[in-house]
Amino acid sequence: MKKLLLALLLCSSFISFAQDWNPFPLEQKSYFMHNNVTNYYFSSDTLINEFCVDSIRNYGSSQTMYFNFTTPNVGNCYSTIVNTPMGAYYSQGFYHSMHDNERPDSITVTNNEYTFYFYDNYLTFQNTFLFKPLTHKDSSWVFPYNGSGFNQLKITCDSIYFDNFFGTVSDSLKLFSVQALNSGTPVSDVINQNKYILSKNYGFKSFKNFPLLGIKTNTIQEGFLAPVFDDYHHLNPGDILIWEEKFEAPPYPGNPPSYTKxxxxxxxxxxxxxxxxxxGILRTFTDLSTTNTGTLRYRNNDEIIFNSGTSTLAPSPYNAFGDVDLNEVSPYYIKNGVIHKTKMNEFKYLNFQGGNNCVSEYMWDYYSYDSYNTKYGLFEYGHGFGVTPEDYSWKIIGSTINGISEGANWMMLITNVKENTINNPTISIYPNPSNSGNFTLECEQAKWLEIMSIDGKTVFSQNINQSKTAINTNLPHGLYFAKITFENNKQTIQKIVF
Structure with a gap:
């Protein structure tokens, strides 16, 4: 009797395990890593796609779950569009898509069968993808699917097991494999490489070949954490950012010279x-002049943080040359360990090959730029003319945040800028180096001397009213900068070592 009860209990548990699957909970956000990144602008990027069922509607015999990614990209193509800026003549400025073939618009649920609706990047028509999460191990199902050289897909449940997410969340999992069929006959296709790992309660652990990076529900948040406003915007009075503006002139007649500021x-x-x-920002230029500027952000409407991953194209000359304005806000991505969302603007002469099949033929990369938020909340950007990946760029190359410095040093930079390293034979500082911290300054028409530390702070100052002046600083040993202001208010900076 006990054995019978135990058998019934095990059978009941198995039925519950097999049938009680709710793999797409409402409002759960799932973050997947895109493993097909070939972005030559940002070669260290890791793209992250966010899926979330944000609404469900009942239609009598069925339900439809709608995803937050419902806006098609260019030509109804779901993908992140990137640029390959260098290469052969026809690949220069070549645009291609990092394909995400099974990104769903919605899922219709009928009798525990899930029908995914999506746009296929390679095809001009809509496809559906039938998924049966209650399938037992070694069981399969076949459904129509319009592919290149095949018209069906066979999905097989290869294994059922128990595992955890990120070492903290445990759940039942099913592993599914894919086989392309042409009227029932197996055929070779890249789609056969796809694997799906479905969780009982948390959706896909691996979707296509994209591994799950994180999940967020009302009760748990594990793995990848999508950034919030304060992750970016955290500067305080006294913090310093150092920008580099760089222009590399294309090798065409009449172009202005290259420069770095x-x-x-x-x-x-x-x-x-x-x-x-x-x-509120005080901007200092390399000639030591200053101007007041500032930046404004809205906590509840910050477009770089809160916008979904969408692209728009206007007008729509998919199969002909034309002036094109392509605007994209990308999915999340990680660049050198920093989470970004990118706002891209590319325009001029975009040609899609063969119409709306989501494959671009080539583009002259003329006046295009990528702007993206930094960990400081301010924007960097770069654009190219088809000559180099970034013919023009505006980047943060150094900072001092909460007293901690990293990257470029401002004083070291400006002493190496041509306009500030004037070889003026009328200026003489000696001895230099000075073991005592004292020196003599010989300089015509000088009126003011400042000694600055390596972090740009003034540590000594003195009026100058004669051409030869003995300076006694009593400063500790180290590298300093002597900033001399002349009677005409021009300035120069010299290195000095005590």
Whole structure:
């Protein structure tokens, strides 16, 4: 009797294990890593796609679950569009898609069968993908599927097992494999490489060949954490950002010369309330002149953080040359360990090969740029003319945040800028180096001397009213910078070592 009860209990448990699957909970956000990144602008990027069933409608005998990614990209193509800026003549400025073939618009549920609706990147018509999460091990199902050289797909449940997510969340899992069929006959196709790992309660652990990076529900948040406003916008008075503006002129007659410029932005005040964040910034140029500027962000409407991954194209000359304005806000991606969302603008002469099949033929990369948020909340950007990946760029190359410096040093930069390293024979500082911290300055028409530390702070200053002046600083040993202001208010900076 006990054995019979035990058998019934095990059978009941197995039936519950097999049938009680709710793999797509409402409002759960799932983050998948895109493993087909060939972006030559940002070769260290890892793209992240976010899927979330944000609404469910009942239609009597069926339900339809709608995903938040419902806006098609260019030509109804779901993908992130990137640029290959270098290469042969016809591949220069070549645009291609990092395909995400099974990104769903919606899922219709009928009798525990899930029908995915999506746009196939390679085809001009809509496909559906039938999924049966209650399938037992070694069982299969076949459904129509319009592919290149095949018209069916066979999905097989290879194994059922128990595992965990990120070492903390445990659940039952099923592993499914894919086989392309042409009227019932197996055929070779890249789609056969796809594997699906379905969780009983948390959706796909592996979707296509994209591994799951993180999940977020009302009760748990594990793995990848999508950034929030304060992750980016956290500057305080006293923080410093150093910018590099760089222009590499294309080798065409009449172009302006190449140049590199530097700017130091000092945060002087911060206004931060429940919705609005404003930074007051003092910008210093390499000639040591300054100007006041600032930046404004809205906590509840910050487009770089909160916009979904969409692309728009206007107008739509898919199969002919034309002036094109392509705007894209990408999915999340990770660049050198920093999470970004990118706002891209590419325009001029985009040609899609053969119409709306989501494959671009070539593009002259003329006046295009990528702008993307940094870990400081401000934007960097670069654009190209088809000559180099970034003919023009505006980047943060150094910072001092909460007293901690990284990257380029402002004083070292400006002493190496041509306009500030004037070889003026009328200026003489000796001895240099000076073991005592004292020296003599010989300089015509000088009126003011400042000694600055390597981090740009003034540590000594003195009026100058004669052509030869003995300077006694009593400063500790180290590298310093002597900034000399002349009677005409021009300035120069010299290195000095004590």
């Amino acid at each position: 530097y700017y130091k932005d000092s945060i002087v005040n911060v206004y931060n309330n429940y919705d609005t964040l404003r930074y």
